[in-house]
Amino acid sequence: MQALLTVGVRKRLGIAGWIAACSLFAISSPAQRPVARITTVVDDADRTTIYGTHPVMARTEDEAGRVPLGSKFEGISIAFSRTPAQEADLQALLAAQQDPTSPLYAKWLTPDEFGARFGLADSDIAKVQSWVGQHGFTVESVSRSKNRISFSGTVEQVEAAFGTEMHYYKVNGETHFAPSRDVSVPAALSSVVQTVTNLSSFRPKSHISGRGPRRVVSPDFTSSQSGNHFLTPKDVATIYDINPAYKAGYNGAGQSIAVVGQSAIVLSDIEHFQTAAGFAVKDPTLVLVPNTGTATIRSGDEAESDLDLEYTSTIASGATIYFVYVGNNANSGVFDSIQFAVTNKTAPIISVSYGLCEAALGSSGYSSLNAILAQAASQGQSVIVASGDSGSTDCYGETGLTSRRCGLHKYHILAGGQRQRPRQLCALLYS
Numbered sequence: 001m002q003a004l005l006t007v008g009v010r011k012r013l014g015i016a017g018w019i020a021a022c023s024l025f026a027i028s029s030p031a032q033r034p035v036a037r038i039t040t041v042v043d044d045a046d047r048t049t050i051y052g053t054h055p056v057m058a059r060t061e062d063e064a065g066r067v068p069l070g071s072k073f074e075g076i077s078i079a080f081s082r083t084p085a086q087e088a089d090l091q092a093l094l095a096a097q098q099d100p101t102s103p104l105y106a107k108w109l110t111p112d113e114f115g116a117r118f119g120l121a122d123s124d125i126a127k128v129q130s131w132v133g134q135h136g137f138t139v140e141s142v143s144r145s146k147n148r149i150s151f152s153g154t155v156e157q158v159e160a161a162f163g164t165e166m167h168y169y170k171v172n173g174e175t176h177f178a179p180s181r182d183v184s185v186p187a188a189l190s191s192v193v194q195t196v197t198n199l200s201s202f203r204p205k206s207h208i209s210g211r212g213p214r215r216v217v218s219p220d221f222t223s224s225q226s227g228n229h230f231l232t233p234k235d236v237a238t239i240y241d242i243n244p245a246y247k248a249g250y251n252g253a254g255q256s257i258a259v260v261g262q263s264a265i266v267l268s269d270i271e272h273f274q275t276a277a278g279f280a281v282k283d284p285t286l287v288l289v290p291n292t293g294t295a296t297i298r299s300g301d302e303a304e305s306d307l308d309l310e311y312t313s314t315i316a317s318g319a320t321i322y323f324v325y326v327g328n329n330a331n332s333g334v335f336d337s338i339q340f341a342v343t344n345k346t347a348p349i350i351s352v353s354y355g356l357c358e359a360a361l362g363s364s365g366y367s368s369l370n371a372i373l374a375q376a377a378s379q380g381q382s383v384i385v386a387s388g389d390s391g392s393t394d395c396y397g398e399t400g401l402t403s404r405r406c407g408l409h410k411y412h413i414l415a416g417g418q419r420q421r422p423r424q425l426c427a428l429l430y431s
Helices: 015-021 084-097 111-118 122-134 155-162 233-239 243-247 267-276 301-315 334-343 363-378
Strands: 047-049 063-066 072-080 138-142 148-154 166-171 174-179 184-186 193-197 256-261 285-288 320-325 349-352 382-385
Touching: 072 122, 072 155, 084 111, 084 363, 111 363, 122 138, 122 148, 148 155, 155 166, 193 363, 233 243, 233 301, 256 301, 256 334, 267 301, 301 320, 320 334, 334 349, 334 363
Parallel strands: 256 320, 256 349, 285 320, 349 382
Antiparallel strands: 047 184, 063 166, 072 148, 072 193, 138 148, 166 174
16 A cells, blocks of 8 residues: 555546545644734835736737726635744644654644644734725635635726736637736735735646647446457556455545546536446535636536546545535636645545646745645645656647746645655646
8 A cells, every 4th residue: 555556547546545544633733823924004005026926828929908807706815925934833843743753743733723823813814804805805715724815806906906917818729817917915915925816717737638648538448349448446456456455444434535626527427437337326525616606517627527536436435535626717726626625624635637837837826836735734634646647748738838847846745644755746736
């Protein structure tokens, strides 16, 4: 049960290989609560740019007009940064949680404990809420971990608050919208603002529908009619020697897995697969991320989620499977699903099957990703990320982007919150 199970064309089927190793505990924070950091008057005339918030895919030569000022966005988020002292404290905690000789070994935090120790001070959150409200936005939520505030509003409000313009861009035959330049915030808030998210419709690609060398999706498996061979869950168990674990009583019972996606699914598709593969029907629990729109089927994304749910629910037949997905808002994506699964500690295992060209990472987005993964690690959540479909070719076919060596991300989180340096995990998963 030591190795991550990977299957040539469908690498993420190895979720079951981790199940026995994952556990959850809670620990109360010995550190003092966050101190107030916003100490000057919030003045919109004195502004600071948040670099890396303009997607590099949104190029001037691809502009296709302004987004109407009355258009409405839900789920806009400001992600809050940690102070250097908080970051040092977190790194020390992560090291202790993974040190078998430490009294903090495997003593995982809850999201509320994480917020009390590493989040933004309540007084600062109130000041950010006040500024957001002054610009006419409607606050939707403050995360349990006190590191993000979400709100909704119009394009006109976005442009006035964040000092940018919202433009359309025609890229690779698709029309997207994004800020025309990096956003800015009042200087008084800049010390607590890590990034502003969900102002763009450039979304990660599933490893079925994304760029690069891909396979033709087929609903058949191990077909005696076509002669083609497709791996069933029982084939995977044989090839990767899971059967001894099954015989020892390990089938995922007592554990849970969160599969993240950006499309609704049809439950009968999962049920038919389970039946055809020789398993009892067991539906996943569907969790639509709030403020991301209504549940909608998206071609490609649906197929990705079907595949992930079919194999996690059969390889780990005893586990509880959650499907955390976003609705039809164009500015919402799988990263909202990941953020929700971490902030709410939905499950100790999170399965991700999305990628994006590493060159598309902005500096603020890169920092935000690491912040999310670090929180997951402190909570004992294992984030298992697809890496075998395209290797380092997520940049293939992306206009204006240069492929670089993969593995920039600081955390590749393994079972029980363990970490290792990533190897060839092209962009891991962030935009």
